[in-house]
Amino acid sequence: MIIKADQIGKKYRREWIFRGVDLTLSAGNSYTFVGPNGSGKSTLLQVLAGMQPASAGKLTYNLPDGQLLDDEDWYRHIVLAAPYLELIEELTLSELLYFHVQFKPFRPGLDATTLMDRMQLSHARNKEIRFFSSGMKQRVKLGLALFSEARLVLLDEPTANLDRQGATWYRNAVEELLTRPDCLLLLGSNQPDEYDFCSNVLDVTQWK
Ligand SMILES: Nc1ncnc2c1ncn2[C@@H]1O[C@H](COP(=O)(O)OP(=O)(O)OP(=O)(O)O)[C@@H](O)[C@H]1O
Numbered sequence: 001m002i003i004k005a006d007q008i009g010k011k012y013r014r015e016w017i018f019r020g021v022d023l024t025l026s027a028g029n030s031y032t033f034v035g036p037n038g039s040g041k042s043t044l045l046q047v048l049a050g051m052q053p054a055s056a057g058k059l060t061y062n063l064p065d066g067q068l069l070d071d072e073d074w075y076r077h078i079v080l081a082a083p084y085l086e087l088i089e090e091l092t093l094s095e096l097l098y099f100h101v102q103f104k105p106f107r108p109g110l111d112a113t114t115l116m117d118r119m120q121l122s123h124a125r126n127k128e129i130r131f132f133s134s135g136m137k138q139r140v141k142l143g144l145a146l147f148s149e150a151r152l153v154l155l156d157e158p159t160a161n162l163d164r165q166g167a168t169w170y171r172n173a174v175e176e177l178l179t180r181p182d183c184l185l186l187l188g189s190n191q192p193d194e195y196d197f198c199s200n201v202l203d204v205t206q207w208k
Pocket residue numbers: 012017035036037038039040041042043044188190
């Protein structure tokens with residue numbers, strides 16, 4: 001997976017959030033977008049993920065064999081965990097995993113039972129998501145992102161609402177993901193301990 005951004009920009013009404021972004025993001029690497037509150041990290045991640053249209057410039061997505069992904073294919077290859085994305089609150093955890101796997105398989109060797117175990121949430125398998133604490137919900141979002149079969153993993157504020165044990169769990173899971181040469185990891189963060197393993201740290205204020 002290679003994402004090429006050619007002079008992309010995003011504006012809301014008359015305000016440019018960022019512009020002139022030229023990037024080549026390649027699988028086997030991680031990239032972290034940093035900057036103060038409101039600087040455009042989440043917006044840039046969403047535009048790079050194809051979830052929001054760019055207002056200017058061009059984005060292309062290539063697989064290693066040079067194949068270009070079209071819109072329909074694209075969504076099979078990405079996962080995003082972010083505070084602003086909601087889980088389906090009426091489902092139990094078991095039901096949610098069953099629903100999710102219909103659209104996106106888990107990584108090889110994982111099923112719903114092992115995944116709940118990896119999320120350290122087996123005890124809550126029959127509880128509805130709406131009764132989960134914010135930290136438990138965050139583990140579910142991260143678990144679905146980190147343990148699903150996807151070539152592009154986007155994590156926005158990954159340790160939001162996690163306690164110290166949860167932050168260690170995140171750290172171990174993300175380091176395991178980084179051993180996969182076929183995976184491209186993009187992070188949005190302003191917490192250094194969420195991304196200090198990452199060698200490509202990009203300040204979004206350079207694109208104001
Ligand atoms: N849908 C929208 N309509 C108008 N303005 C928006 C919209 N979404 C975001 N913005 C504006 O875009 C700017 C960047 O917001 P964004 O959420 O990308 O920043 P951020 O760096 O992720 O912030 P934080 O660190 O607080 O999460 C902000 O000024 C925000 O108000």
